[in-house]
Amino acid sequence: MNHQEPFVFYTERRLVALTGMRARTLAQLVGHLGEISGSSIFYHTHQMYLAHHFETPVFSNDFALWVGGALQQEALGEKLAAVDLLSFTSIRQLREEIIRVIERHMAAGGWQDRECPPGDEFHFCRSKSFIMPTGLEARDPDEFFEILPRVSNLSLFFHFFESRLRLGHATNDFSEWLAGRGETGLAQAIDEADPYIMTLDQFKQRIIMIGKSRS
Template sequence: MTPFEVKDCALLVRMSGLSPATNLRELRERFAACSWSVLFHHYCETTLRTTYDNLDYRNDFAVWAKLYLGDRVLAERLGILDPYSFQSLKELRAATLEVIDQRLSESAMVPWARHGDEFFFMEATTVVFDAGIRITQPSLLGAFIREMTNGSVYYHFLEARRRLPIGMDDFTAWLLKDEEANQPYIRALASVDFYFRSLPDLRRELARVLTEAEAAK
């Protein structure tokens, strides 16, 4: 097998240029028109961003609905949307709009946020670079992952799902080059329910399941 080239990445967040939303209707309007990078940031890049990592919900829309609109029903419905389960960001956008529209139709009043609690639309650039590490043996993958940065875990296990082959992490794509021999590792990686984990937690879990798979071989 060719060695696995470990990459790393750093996230640089910026304002998107969209006006902040002060109520649910404005959120809907801006969300419907925002760029894919804004959508991707608020759904997927939250794990890598500088913020506390263990909130109730993984996406910013659900967090805002709960904390600043005070709408727990909406927060729960938005919070369960797993962006990695959608084939495309277009589908994710449609599903999100459906949830918001349903809530708007149920509500007698449009929920508002206080001044200062607006939803700020952001986007980010992911700067990717070679970490200078090569993994030559699948049996060593768990040990290497244990020592990886959050950036590497994010890039190879989460961000990878938006690259070809769509929906697959880089580790699995590498292991599939010798699918028969690497089945225990491939199954181990597939067993991880990753979306609700913080990156340090995900790193530990990936290392754990791979180490167990290695021990069971």
């Protein structure tokens, strides 16, 4: 990103692609996790942020929900839900961590690899993302925060989740651009905000508040 360039707000639309791969047991899940595409890992750790828009979200990734629900291995479900998505900047790292958590649990013993009830299988999907400019551009930080309330959740999703994890950026796009404009404090404050524990609506409000603290 050239930091003298304006910030271009992008948005995305998503089509769900199916793999036909399914798991009935924990061993099958972890086996597939090593083989499936990165876009499948991304989909199952992020889809709920776009699919649900409720006041009180119960965010967890699909792996955690399935292990805790269909396999009734609640302890492992909790461990998977606690995987800190914000601490990874690539899908590769995230995949390795999820596999590591499951394998460590399996190695510890004291559990049985039972099959889920029929109809509760885990189905691996992928995310096919279409990225496009919104037409909104900010030339400087003032304009950036002025535009922010008009930016959609899908745009936020792209700049915070997709761009960082799938395009391999070190931080979110907002922080990267603001830091390039000398706004290191704001960049850091946004970088430290955790988008994974609130709805995208709430997260947008959080960033708007960070912007207000500047003036």
